[in-house]
Every structure is written in C-alpha cells, then in structure tokens.
Amino acid sequence: MKIITSKKVLTISIFLSLLLILVILVSITMGSVKVPPLRSIRILFQSILGLKGAGSETERTIILSLRLPRAILAGFVGAGLSVAGATFQALLRNPLADPYILGVSSGAAVGAIIAILLGLSTFSLGLPLASFLGALLTIMVVFYFGRQDGKIHPNTLLLAGVIIGSFLSALIMFFISVSQKEELHTIIFWLMGDFSFSNARAILIIFPYVLLGILFLYLRSRHLNLILSGEENAVQLGVDVERLKLVSYLSASLVTAASVSVCGLIGFVGLIIPHSVRLIFGPDHRLLIPASALVGASFLIASDTFARTILAPSELPVGVITAAFGGPFFIYLLRTRKVIKTL
Amino acid sequence: MIDVNSISFRYHEDWVLQDVSFRVEKGEFLGVIGPNGSGKTTLLKILYHLLSPQRGEILLELVPMKKMSRSDIGKRIAVVAQETHLLFPFSVLEMVLMGRSPYLGHLMFESEKDLEIAKKAMEWTKILPFSERPIDELSGGERKRVFIARALAQEPEVILLDEPTANLDIHHQIDFLDLILNLNRERGLTIIMASHDMNIASEFCDRLILLQGGRIYKMGTPEEVITKENIERVYGCEVWVDQNPISGMPRISLLKKVSD
Numbered sequence: 275m276k277i278i279t280s281k282k283v284l285t286i287s288i289f290l291s292l293l294l295i296l297v298i299l300v301s302i303t304m305g306s307v308k309v310p311p312l313r314s315i316r317i318l319f320q321s322i323l324g325l326k327g328a329g330s331e332t333e334r335t336i337i338l339s340l341r342l343p344r345a346i347l348a349g350f351v352g353a354g355l356s357v358a359g360a361t362f363q364a365l366l367r368n369p370l371a372d373p374y375i376l377g378v379s380s381g382a383a384v385g386a387i388i389a390i391l392l393g394l395s396t397f398s399l400g401l402p403l404a405s406f407l408g409a410l411l412t413i414m415v416v417f418y419f420g421r422q423d424g425k426i427h428p429n430t431l432l433l434a435g436v437i438i439g440s441f442l443s444a445l446i447m448f449f450i451s452v453s454q455k456e457e458l459h460t461i462i463f464w465l466m467g468d469f470s471f472s473n474a475r476a477i478l479i480i481f482p483y484v485l486l487g488i489l490f491l492y493l494r495s496r497h498l499n500l501i502l503s504g505e506e507n508a509v510q511l512g513v514d515v516e517r518l519k520l521v522s523y524l525s526a527s528l529v530t531a532a533s534v535s536v537c538g539l540i541g542f543v544g545l546i547i548p549h550s551v552r553l554i555f556g557p558d559h560r561l562l563i564p565a566s567a568l569v570g571a572s573f574l575i576a577s578d579t580f581a582r583t584i585l586a587p588s589e590l591p592v593g594v595i596t597a598a599f600g601g602p603f604f605i606y607l608l609r610t611r612k613v614i615k616t617l
Numbered sequence: 618m619i620d621v622n623s624i625s626f627r628y629h630e631d632w633v634l635q636d637v638s639f640r641v642e643k644g645e646f647l648g649v650i651g652p653n654g655s656g657k658t659t660l661l662k663i664l665y666h667l668l669s670p671q672r673g674e675i676l677l678e679l680v681p682m683k684k685m686s687r688s689d690i691g692k693r694i695a696v697v698a699q700e701t702h703l704l705f706p707f708s709v710l711e712m713v714l715m716g717r718s719p720y721l722g723h724l725m726f727e728s729e730k731d732l733e734i735a736k737k738a739m740e741w742t743k744i745l746p747f748s749e750r751p752i753d754e755l756s757g758g759e760r761k762r763v764f765i766a767r768a769l770a771q772e773p774e775v776i777l778l779d780e781p782t783a784n785l786d787i788h789h790q791i792d793f794l795d796l797i798l799n800l801n802r803e804r805g806l807t808i809i810m811a812s813h814d815m816n817i818a819s820e821f822c823d824r825l826i827l828l829q830g831g832r833i834y835k836m837g838t839p840e841e842v843i844t845k846e847n848i849e850r851v852y853g854c855e856v857w858v859d860q861n862p863i864s865g866m867p868r869i870s871l872l873k874k875v876s877d
Contacts, residue, residue: 276708276710276749277710277714277732278711278726279726280725280726314741325709349687363704364704367702367704368704369705394668471644473877493723493725494723495725495836496718496725497718499715500715500718501702501706502704502705503701503702503704504701504702506667506698507698508702509687510665510667510669510691510695510696511691511715511716511718511719512686512687512689512690512691512692512718512719513669513687513718513772514687552705556707557705557706557707558707558711560726564637
C-alpha cells in the first residue's frame with residue numbers, strides 16, 4: 275500500500291540532496307572567469323578539508339568567496355520561497371497563492387527602495403536590513419487587519435494582504451517616478467530579483483530564518499494536510515487550527531521576508547516549485563515541504579548560474595531566468611502529469 | 618453519554634439556539650430534524666466543540682467538553698460533514714489514515730498499527746478495492762463511504778452526521794444508512810444525525826429532536842414527533858402523515874397547494 279513513511283521521505287530527501295550538491299558543484303565551475311572545472315572542485319574540497327594547494331590566490335577567491343557563497347545564498351532563497359509558497363497555498367487554500375501574495379514582497383521592496391534612495395545600499399548590509407524591516411512591518415499590518423475576533427480568517431487575510439500590497443505598489447511607483455537614473459537601474463534590478471548586490475554576509479541574515487522557518491513548518495506538515503480540506507475538517511480530526519494558522523502564517527512570512535531581503539523579488543519560484551513537486555510526489559506536506567526546499571534550492575542555484583553566465587561578463591536579473599525556464603517547464607509538467615483540477 | 622445542559626448560542630446578535638437541553642444515551646441513534654435555519658448544523662458543530670455555546674454546557678461522560686483537548690474530542694467524536702472540497706486530491710487510503718490524526722500527537726508518521734486500523738475501516742465500508750484512487754475520481758456514494766471509513770479510523774464512541782444523504786440517489790441512501798445502522802447496532806456506536814429527510818429519520822432513528830427557531834419543539838420517538846400537527850406547525854405547510862406499511866413507522870407525504 276502506498277503511503278508516506280519516514281523511510282520514503284528520507285530516501286527521496288537524500289536523493290534530492292545529492293542532486294543539490296551536484297548543482298552546487300556545477301555552479302561553482304561556471305562563470306565569466308574560466309577556472310577549469312576539476313580545479314574548481316579540487317579548490318572547494320581542499321578548503322573544506324582545511325588544506326591549501328590547488329589553484330592561484332585569485333582562483334581561490336573566485337571559487338570560495340564569490341561563487342560558493344552566492345550558490346549557498348541562492349539555495350537558501352530557493353528553499354525558503356518554495357516552502358513559503360507551499361504553506362501559503364495550504365493556509366489560504368488557494369492554488370494561486372505564492373510567497374508574495376500577502377504583500378510581504380511589496381513591503382520589502384519599499385524598504386529596499388528607500389534604502390537605495392537614501393544611499394544606504396552602499397553599506398554592506400544596509401539594503402537587506404532595510405528591506406527586511408519593510409517586510410516585517412507589512413507582516414504585522416496585514417496580520418492586524420487579517421484577523422477578526424482574535425482569529426485568522428484566510429479570506430480576510432488574503433484581502434488585507436492584496437490590498438496592502440497594492441497600496442505599497444503605489445508607493446513603489448511613486449519612488450520610481452522621482453528617482454534618478456543611476457538609482458533607477460538598481461531599483462529595477464532589485465525588483466526583478468538579483469543576487470549581484472548580495473554578499474556572503476547576507477547568508478548570516480537569511481539562514482536562521484529559513485532553516486528555523488522550514489523546520490517549524492515541517493513539524494506542522496501533517497496538520498497542513500488536514501487543513502487542505504477545510505478548517506472544520508481539521509478541527510474534527512483534533513487539530514488546534516488557530517494555532518496552526520498563526521504558526522504557519524508567521525513562519526512562512528518570516529521565511530519570505532528573509533529571502534527577498536537578500537536578493538529582491540525573484541518571481542515564480544514560490545509558485546511553480548511547490549506545484550511541480552506536488553505533481554511528481556503528491557500533495558502530502560510531510561514529503562512536499564522537504565522536497566520543495568531541496569528542489570527549490572537546486573532550481574534557483576541553476577537559474578542564477580545561467581543568469582550570470584549566459585551574457586557574461588554582464589549579468590541578467592535571475593528573475594528573468596526563473597520565469598523564462600520555470601513557466602514552460604511547469605506547463606510541460608501540467609500536460610504530462612495529471613492536471614490539478616482546481617487550477 | 619452526552620448531556621446538553623440548557624445551551625444557548627449566537628454568532629452575532631440573534632440567538633441561533635436557545636435553552637436547548639437533552640441527553641443522548643450510549644448506543645442511541647438520535648435524529649435532529651427541523652426547517653432550514655432552525656439550528657441543526659449549529660447544534661452539531663457545538664456537539665464537537667467547533668463552536669462553544671455562550672450559555673450552558675455540554676458534558677461528555679460527565680466531563681465538560683470545554684475542558685477537553687481538541688485531540689481528546691477527536692478520539693471520541695467523529696464527524697461526517699456535508700461535501701468537503703479538497704484543494705489537492707489525496708488517495709482514498711491517505712484520507713482514511715487522516716482519521717488516525719488525533720492519536721498521533723507529535724508523531725509525524727502513522728505506524729503499522731494505524732495502517733491496520735485504517736484497512737479494517739476500509740474493509741468494513743467496502744472501499745478497499747479502490748484504496749489507491751484519488752478521492753476526486755470517486756462517485757458521491759463512494760466518497761461518503763471514504764468519510765465513514767475515516768470516521769471509523771478515529772475509533773470514536775459517537776459519530777455525528779450532517780445531512781448524510783444529501784446528493785445521494787435512493788440506492789446509495791439506503792446503502793449508506795444501513796451501514797450506519799449496522800455500526801449502531803453491532804458496535805454500539807452512538808449516532809447523531811441531522812437530516813432534512815423526515816422519512817429517513819423516522820425509519821432509522823430511535824429518537825428525534827424537532828427544532829424550531831433554535832428551540833426544541835418536540836423530542837421523543839418518531840411516532841411522538843412526526844405527527845401531522847407537529848410538522849404542519851413547525852414547517853408551516855400541509856402534509857399527510859400515515860404509516861409506512863412495511864415498518865409501521867410514521868411516513869410523510871407532501872401535498873401541493875394548488876388543487877387540480
């Protein structure tokens with residue numbers, strides 16, 4: 275009988291982790307500066323073992339201080355956005371939900387744009403901290419308006435999120451219309467999602483939120499299954515639904531806030547990765563959450579590698595790649611796998 | 618088994634249930650009937666503590682329900698509600714296994730024992746042959762049996778049914794109700810069923826509660842509750858009540874208002 279067991283989840287997770295490692299290895303061998311693939315990998319492994327030897331100083335810097343941190347960062351963002359998307363789809367019981375649907379991204383964008391306009395983006399973590407702050411404020415405001423009688427109502431939350439998001443978009447338009455040419459380029463790249471202004475220290479901001487957030491959501495994954503067929507249904511099966519909604523809203527929102535604050539608004543990942551994983555592995559969150567995290571990480575690292583190599587030495591915003599590759603791939607899955615009835 | 622002590626409930630301003638008291642005995646098959654908006658569904662929701670009444674209290678084996686944890690209630694009371702819409706379809710087996718949720722606590726995965734219990738429930742409801750099928754590919758009657766199997770997997774003492782025969786043809790209505798009656802007679806499960814179909818309630822229930830505007834209008838055996846006078850008073854339309862010639866239970870015939 276086909277059911278989800280810990281063994282099945284573990285096996286698939288190990289397989290997907292190996293895939294992720296492979297993607298990271300390929301990613302660090304590619305870039306505008308040619309470092310031979312084998313030497314790149316040798317540099318990586320020797321540094322893990324604490325040895326020094328292979329490659330020149332420049333090559334080591336490129337691999338260890340530029341490409342590897344960037345791949346790790348993209349991995350955290352991809353994992354975070356995918357898990358947040360899966361959670362919002364269940365919480366709001368809406369297949370079109372993505373991590374940005376409740377306005378967190380717009381709040382982060384306003385924070386980021388203000389930082390850019392005030393020149394704070396020249397400080398090393400000025401930009402991500404400002405956008406994280408913007409996202410946090412939005413989470414609190416949406417939460418405040420999305421509740422009635424102390425309870426989260428998914429539809430009210432959705433409306434509050436969408437409306438506050440639109441209001442913030444108006445602010446974004448306003449800031450864009452008054453900004454100077456040089457700032458405009460930075461703003462637009464940030465809005466499209468781009469890792470080129472992030473640095474290794476951004477990993478420190480993002481990883482506690484993403485790791486803890488995913489862990490929290492994973493611990494609730496069995497209950498997220500039950501809420502898919504409605505809150506009353508989950509209550510009948512003994513779930514404390516209000517607590518579940520509160521924890522999943524806050525966890526998914528914080529994961530989203532941390533993710534967008536380091537790289538801007540990378541679209542599509544949070545929508546299509548959970549759906550793709552569902553089409554392949556089924557809707558059970560006990561598998562969906564870890565699988566989405568690992569597939570999302572691999573997908574975003576691969577996309578970012580394309581973004582920085584395809585027109586090298588200049589870089590594309592990674593959001594362009596995620597939409598350009600993710601969209602057609604998802605359509606392909608939809609056509610070949612059984613169709614999600616509600617879409 | 619269950620004591621409902623003068624409960625009143627309102628969503629907003631107006632009371633939906635007012636001063637409702639009754640007792641449900643262990644192993645009883647109780648029917649709740651009444652017109653639209655008389656409070657049937659609300660009463661069921663209060664019985665599994667989805668809603669808690671502003672006044673009065675409900676005791677489950679003498680323990681106030683509001684002092685019980687969600688999962689404790691889930692171990693003792695199972696609900697088969699009206700059609701639920703599933704966002705992403707699970708398989709039949711996965712749905713039935715969800716009935717084990719109240720027993721799992723912080724565990725993430727079901728054990729072999731849980732799987733055994735789910736299989737037995739599926740055998741009982743005759744859905745084992747299509748255990749791997751996604752639930753949205755089943756017919757209405759099959760889907761109802763999946764939810765009964767899920768309720769059985771909860772190993773409850775009480776099953777609450779909300780309009781269980783709505784959307785089922787007569788063949789599936791009888792199949793479904795026979796299944797429920799079997800659970801009631803053979804396993805001693807207490808059944809509380811809210812229904813619009815008074816003929817079905819009359820045939821299957823030991824006792825009926827007739828609600829009108831959130832109050833109990835009449836409570837008793839089907840013969841005591843389903844009388845021409847009671848039904849016409851509560852529903853405000855003319856009916857004819859006689860006896861089902863086979864079972865001898867009260868039977869309602871509807872009368873049209875325009876005469877030929």
